[in-house]
Amino acid sequence: MSAGKKAEEIFRLPFLNGVYVAVDAVDGAYLIVDGPYCVFTKAEMQYCHNLRSRLLPPIGFRRVVHTGQLQCEEVQSLSTDRTALVESIFDGVLSQPDAEIVLATSFDFHELVNFPLKEIARRRAAKGGALVAHVPSRSLGGTWLDGYALTCSALARAVTLRPGRGRKNTAAIVGHLRDRDEPDDAGNRRELARLLGGLGLETASVWLSGGGRAELEAAEKAGLVISLPYAREAAKIVAERTGAELCEVDLPLGLSATEKFLKTVGAHVGRGARANKIIDLESAAAVRDTEDHVLRALAGRAAKIWQDDPHLTAGLRGLCAELGLVDGDDAGRALCFAPTTADYSRDFTHVPIGYPNYMDHPVVERPFLGYAGFRHLVDRAAAAVLRAEAEAAGS
Amino acid sequence: MMRDEAPGINPARGRDAARRPRRRLGREGLSYVRELLGGPALGWELETASLGDLALDAALVKGSRRLELRLGWDGADGVRLSTRGPDGDRTEDEREVMRAAAAGTAATSFAGLFARLGRDSLLYADPYGGSAPSRFERYVRIVDHSPDYWKFVYPQARFLEEEISFGVRYAKVSHATLECQRNNAQLTVESLRFFADDSGPRSETDGATYTDTVITEADVVGGRTQEMLNAALERVAREEKPAFIHLKTTCLPELVGDNPASAIARLDKELGVPVLWTSKTRDPGRMYEAMLERLLGDAPAAARGPRVVLLAGIPSPQAEREATALLGGLGLRVAGALFPRLDVPPTADLRSAGAVVWLNPVGWEKIEDGAFLKRGLAVVRHHPPFGLAGGRRWLDRVASVLGLDGVEQAWTKALEPRAAELEALRRECRGRVVALIGDQSDVEQLTYSGRALGFSVAGLLGELGFGVRCLVWGAGAGARRPPTASGAGTVEFVPFSTRAQLDRALGRGIDLAFTHFNHDPRLEAHGLPGFTEAAFEPGLEGLLRTGRRLLRRCAARPFPRHRDGLPPWTS
Numbered sequence: 013m014s015a016g017k018k019a020e021e022i023f024r025l026p027f028l029n030g031v032y033v034a035v036d037a038v039d040g041a042y043l044i045v046d047g048p049y050c051v052f053t054k055a056e057m058q059y060c061h062n063l064r065s066r067l068l069p070p071i072g073f074r075r076v077v078h079t080g081q082l083q084c085e086e087v088q089s090l091s092t093d094r095t096a097l098v099e100s101i102f103d104g105v106l107s108q109p110d111a112e113i114v115l116a117t118s119f120d121f122h123e124l125v126n127f128p129l130k131e132i133a134r135r136r137a138a139k140g141g142a143l144v145a146h147v148p149s150r151s152l153g154g155t156w157l158d159g160y161a162l163t164c165s166a167l168a169r170a171v172t173l174r175p176g177r178g179r180k181n182t183a184a185i186v187g188h189l190r191d192r193d194e195p196d197d198a199g200n201r202r203e204l205a206r207l208l209g210g211l212g213l214e215t216a217s218v219w220l221s222g223g224g225r226a227e228l229e230a231a232e233k234a235g236l237v238i239s240l241p242y243a244r245e246a247a248k249i250v251a252e253r254t255g256a257e258l259c260e261v262d263l264p265l266g267l268s269a270t271e272k273f274l275k276t277v278g279a280h281v282g283r284g285a286r287a288n289k290i291i292d293l294e295s296a297a298a299v300r301d302t303e304d305h306v307l308r309a310l311a312g313r314a315a316k317i318w319q320d321d322p323h324l325t326a327g328l329r330g331l332c333a334e335l336g337l338v339d340g341d342d343a344g345r346a347l348c349f350a351p352t353t354a355d356y357s358r359d360f361t362h363v364p365i366g367y368p369n370y371m372d373h374p375v376v377e378r379p380f381l382g383y384a385g386f387r388h389l390v391d392r393a394a395a396a397v398l399r400a401e402a403e404a405a406g407s
Numbered sequence: 408m409m410r411d412e413a414p415g416i417n418p419a420r421g422r423d424a425a426r427r428p429r430r431r432l433g434r435e436g437l438s439y440v441r442e443l444l445g446g447p448a449l450g451w452e453l454e455t456a457s458l459g460d461l462a463l464d465a466a467l468v469k470g471s472r473r474l475e476l477r478l479g480w481d482g483a484d485g486v487r488l489s490t491r492g493p494d495g496d497r498t499e500d501e502r503e504v505m506r507a508a509a510a511g512t513a514a515t516s517f518a519g520l521f522a523r524l525g526r527d528s529l530l531y532a533d534p535y536g537g538s539a540p541s542r543f544e545r546y547v548r549i550v551d552h553s554p555d556y557w558k559f560v561y562p563q564a565r566f567l568e569e570e571i572s573f574g575v576r577y578a579k580v581s582h583a584t585l586e587c588q589r590n591n592a593q594l595t596v597e598s599l600r601f602f603a604d605d606s607g608p609r610s611e612t613d614g615a616t617y618t619d620t621v622i623t624e625a626d627v628v629g630g631r632t633q634e635m636l637n638a639a640l641e642r643v644a645r646e647e648k649p650a651f652i653h654l655k656t657t658c659l660p661e662l663v664g665d666n667p668a669s670a671i672a673r674l675d676k677e678l679g680v681p682v683l684w685t686s687k688t689r690d691p692g693r694m695y696e697a698m699l700e701r702l703l704g705d706a707p708a709a710a711r712g713p714r715v716v717l718l719a720g721i722p723s724p725q726a727e728r729e730a731t732a733l734l735g736g737l738g739l740r741v742a743g744a745l746f747p748r749l750d751v752p753p754t755a756d757l758r759s760a761g762a763v764v765w766l767n768p769v770g771w772e773k774i775e776d777g778a779f780l781k782r783g784l785a786v787v788r789h790h791p792p793f794g795l796a797g798g799r800r801w802l803d804r805v806a807s808v809l810g811l812d813g814v815e816q817a818w819t820k821a822l823e824p825r826a827a828e829l830e831a832l833r834r835e836c837r838g839r840v841v842a843l844i845g846d847q848s849d850v851e852q853l854t855y856s857g858r859a860l861g862f863s864v865a866g867l868l869g870e871l872g873f874g875v876r877c878l879v880w881g882a883g884a885g886a887r888r889p890p891t892a893s894g895a896g897t898v899e900f901v902p903f904s905t906r907a908q909l910d911r912a913l914g915r916g917i918d919l920a921f922t923h924f925n926h927d928p929r930l931e932a933h934g935l936p937g938f939t940e941a942a943f944e945p946g947l948e949g950l951l952r953t954g955r956r957l958l959r960r961c962a963a964r965p966f967p968r969h970r971d972g973l974p975p976w977t978s
Contacts (some may be wrong), residue, residue: 057592063599077550331855
């Protein structure tokens, strides 16, 4: 950690990073960014985080396209009329056979120059074919979570969602952070669907999930929109457009948060007793499965949570309390729940979690949400502690 | 020479014409041209001089005036002197300077002039080859690479600030938006990077402090960005008291007109903290040269030892050790090393050196040698010493420019103890086939000596005994050539024109292929490992390490019995 800086500053990521995560989470999506070549290099964070990222194929058409043609943008290039150039870039992207959705936004100083990107996107959208939507840029002040949420909102306004088609006992999850096409995310989605299934709800659509336009538009089949924290506005838009009910829940990370998730949804659909029954069974089982690890390896240790994600931070705080992990510097080498960016530190026992995560790319499903996620997080934290202790002893 | 072994391959010239000038004058050449131009007369000074294909271009300056001269071939064996602009526009003393220059060059043989200037000329890029389009031009700027299914070669021109190491006593200040700061992967995990040679800067920056201004929309609209920049510089200089500050300004603040020049001058004057300012819109080479000026100081030429040299362009500590030993064989002592390091340790006796020898100048073209030449240092800037032939040529050049004997003895002394190991390595390499793939231009870059990389990849593979198979896109059936001897190995040419043909070729007996992609789907479909020019090291020890490294990669093909399960790239 750099001296004198708060973790939130160190790990803080800007707007476009979140837009990239969202675009990578929608099959057939392309992104046009009005900006310089750094738009390309920026996508490498997602490329390193997601081993199956589709943003930058070595051969083929790039999913993230920039408008700048110079190594540095100069006043002259920005003050000339670039409409024809940008329209030709839209043409190129829209001519891709797999382009189902084309999003457009701006890179920092391009946000200031009032270029009619939204108007160009609107004109292209009116032509039909691939869905075209403008994501209002917050590149000069927004966070990556704003980028993700605003992209979801743009999609929620743009996709076809017909009212009155929602079915009872069918839910759409809107606001899931699908950060990569790897088994941790697949496990999270499976666990969310399993928890809802336990309440008698079938999951018709997950925003975002890696699916394409059809997956997004399947949200119209849901009579209930489960709003997760990464795209609250999008969830409201989907519910309003489809006429579905809206149920806002927090991230089910850790035992208590998972219980709260089940209770909230259960109460909303009138199945509170069923939720309580699931909780009684599953919470007890999760404690039984993890008690040795928690009591022998984890309880009493110090833990740090460094995230640029308040929802994940809240979930991890709850988890730490459940595991007996304390926030203090006098409990030995601290466990550190953090992403793996430039300030990744060897001074802590690192459990990589959050965005970006370069160090941990599971081959098998390894969720961190719900009861399954609780078991995996205990497993990973205990393994990290024991490895660190062995290494310290060896040295 | 690989050139003779590449039938049907023609140099690609035109839109990617090399940066010019590629060759500039060394110390002796500059001295000779000054003499030839009569001094120059009347207080004029020779500012620059460079060698083109058939002309010497020079600029004379006096105050704010500049006179550009060209000494070209007159069609016989004489020199034709010309200048830019109409004669009638010249002042009297400009005409006098021209008369003196004409008198000096009147009896000069053109061939003799070029031979003399070539003796210690400085090579900034190969004068015989096209400069490869950079990765930025050829990959980053292009959106659709579908038609480039055959392309594997995307050489990178790095930013200098990624390369130079300033040591621990400096502070970095970045004047940028958060969006701009987070425009790359941030943490280098080699295996994950998009390009195979993006494993991180050659420089080491651990220990430097870092300050960023994080410009927001409100700052821009409120007109506060210049104030933020000045405040950041002031705080760092006063509180951290670094040896110097490296300030990086980026697109947005430069677009809104922020200029740190007055703050830089004040910090230097009041606090004695120099600021090295690199920017998106300025030539960074000049900034680093200014740092170099400070390092070198003003030692008079007499205090410099003729047998003491500085080594520049150091790719690794091992290469530095070996080059130091080789130069020692010529009776030279290395007093210090520059580039990528600019934090010269106190023991390095920079001011005693009489010459600068570039070990590997490739990638350092933006750093010119004016600071050395101005102090009377001789400079050797030539092809780097990769491989046997390249190493010998480098040593020859050092001896020739510095007027030394004993090359044969020094080279034999270096070669003999390694000869047996090299032969054993060659026996292993002979069983392996390495593919170089691309269009004619790319294959040229990899086969001809001295192009963009400073060495021939095919030539070095041949020296090591590998079989080199060049898969040439769009070359036509006539370009096919069976394996012929190249060094201790072989080289062959196989044309292809479709994805299917390339895929089949990759599946036929190839062990390793050159690609700048870290994870190349075309190679991974066959479980083939890739490599780049980064696998090669200069020097004889470097050649042995290179050979062992490439052999290890050849042996590292996964799923030996299950490659059918790997996903195809052609569909």
